[in-house]
Every structure is written in structure tokens, then in C-alpha cells.
Amino acid sequence: MLELVELSKKFKQLYAVKSLNMFVERGEIIGLLGPNGAGKSTAISMISSLAAPTAGDVRFHNKSILKNAGEFREIVGMVPQEIALYTDLTAEENLQFFGRMYRLKGSILKSKIEEILHLVGLTERRKDVVKTFSGGMKRRLNIGVALLHNPELIIMDEPTVGIDPQSRNYILETVKRLNQERDMTVIYTSHYMEEVEFLCDRIYIMDQGNLIASGTNEEIKRILSAEKTILIKGEQLNDQFISSLQEHPLVNRITTADKQVTLMVAKEVSMFAELTKLAEQAGIDLTSVHNKTPTLEDVFLHLTGRALRD
């Protein structure tokens, strides 16, 4: 359905996106995962024909969208990171306004608005002006606007950043429903790996403009088949303990967070006795040590040596 071919965008000396290849089949939910600045927004601005590539092509049903941007916009819905709504208008008035821009009118527009208000859970707040809405409600309405013209493909740029957990769950469930009930194809960007794990059939992981891994959840996690992750918890994990692990020959990688340390070691390595000894030497108590099921976050750490949320 959609194919990116060696797609690149350069800003002065910096490649925001470098030679990105990607394909999307009809009915898939594709995740584009990466930390801030990875190039996700730049990639989807090119996909939605809002920005011109420096090199490469975007093909939709085998046709370059670079030459057919107008036609392509009719079949794609874009949910930008920034909220694009009129805050002095009500939810319903916003939908009417954007609906007319898509040349919808009369009873068709009316029933479409009913359907969308219901879909994004805002029927009861339809008459309220948008400036009284929470961040999550604004984002839900923003998604509604992108769905007005029945797009075949919807592209969402980090739609859950900075909103309350309830709205976040609502949005995730709505995306799933759109996909399952209406066979909508979705490209979903995020730096939350758990969202992408929950939603997506296939995932592309980007870092600093480059594609560093792609595949299904399981395929990507198989990258870690030679390693395992150990999660260590303790009340006072001091500098001595952490540096003894950083310098340890059996430890491939380490990340630290409040009261916990995560190690990546070769699959066959058992660190238990070693950890007890190092804790004793550092004069601390460990509250728990256990092997962790790998996550996409671990894959990212493995591939880049940095945490996804740095």
C-alpha cells in the first residue's frame, strides 16, 4: 500500500532522516519508535507530503506521492503532534468547520459528526468550547478531525504525549478499534515502547535519522537472543556497587534508575553469586535480583548503548 524508498531529509549538515526504507500493508498498524530527535516527525511529514524529501520517494499504491500530493491528501488522515483546533469553537463546531474543508455538508456531515463524537468519546461535551477541554480531550478531538473524510490511512505523531493515563488508554483503544472494525491502516509514532508493543503489527526503530531495527515485536526481540537482562533492586545502590558492575568483564551493558540497576549479560552467564559478593563489598543490601523478559527498550539499549528515554 505504502512504500518509502531510500527516503532522506537533510537540514544543513544534519540528516534528520537518512535512507529510510519501509513498507506498510493495508490493515496493518505500523509503529515508528525512537527517542526525541530520532527523525520520526520528519519522516511522517514526508509521508504525509507536508515536507519535501531531499532524496528518495514515497509511493502509495505504486504511485509517487511527490507528484500526486493533492490526491494523496484526500485518502490520508494526519494527526499532528501539535493540537490543530479552534479553541474558541465547540467540539461540534470544530468538526463542522473541518468537515466543510473536506467538502462534506448537509446530512452526510451531520451523521459523520455524530459518528466521530461517539468514536472519540466526546458526545456529551459536544457543545463545550475546546479551551475548556483537558489535553487528552483535545487530542481525542484532533484525532476525530483527521477521520472526517474516511481516510484509508491514518498517521499519528505521538498522540499520547503529555496526557492523563485515562485519555491515553482511550486513544490506544480507539486506534485498535479503528484498525479492527474499519480495517484502517495506521502509522503510529511514539517514544513509549509499551504503546508500540501493545498496538503494532510491525515496528521500525529509528535513532538519529537511521533505521536501526525493524520487524514484528517478536522478530525484534530475537535480536537479543544471545543476551539476557537482569534487574537488580536495592534501597541504597551506591557508587561503589554501580562502578564495580560497570567495570565487570561479564557485564555487556548497564543502566541505572532510582533504586534499580539493569544489566545485560550473555545468556549463559549466572551473576547471582557475583552480585551477592559485590553488594557485600559495597556494604549494601539488595532487595531483589531477577531475570527480566526483554522489552523493546532493551533492544534499543543493546543496539545503541543508550536508553530509549535519554
Ligand SMILES: Nc1ncnc2c1ncn2[C@@H]1O[C@H](COP(=O)(O)OP(=O)(O)OP(=O)(O)O)[C@@H](O)[C@H]1O
Ligand atoms: N525544520 C528543521 N530545521 C532544522 N532541523 C530540524 C528541523 N526539523 C527537525 N530538525 C532536526 O531533525 C532531527 C529529527 O527531528 P524530528 O522532529 O523528526 O525527531 P522526532 O523523532 O520526531 O523527535 P520528537 O519526538 O522530539 O518530535 C532533530 O535533530 C531536529 O532538531
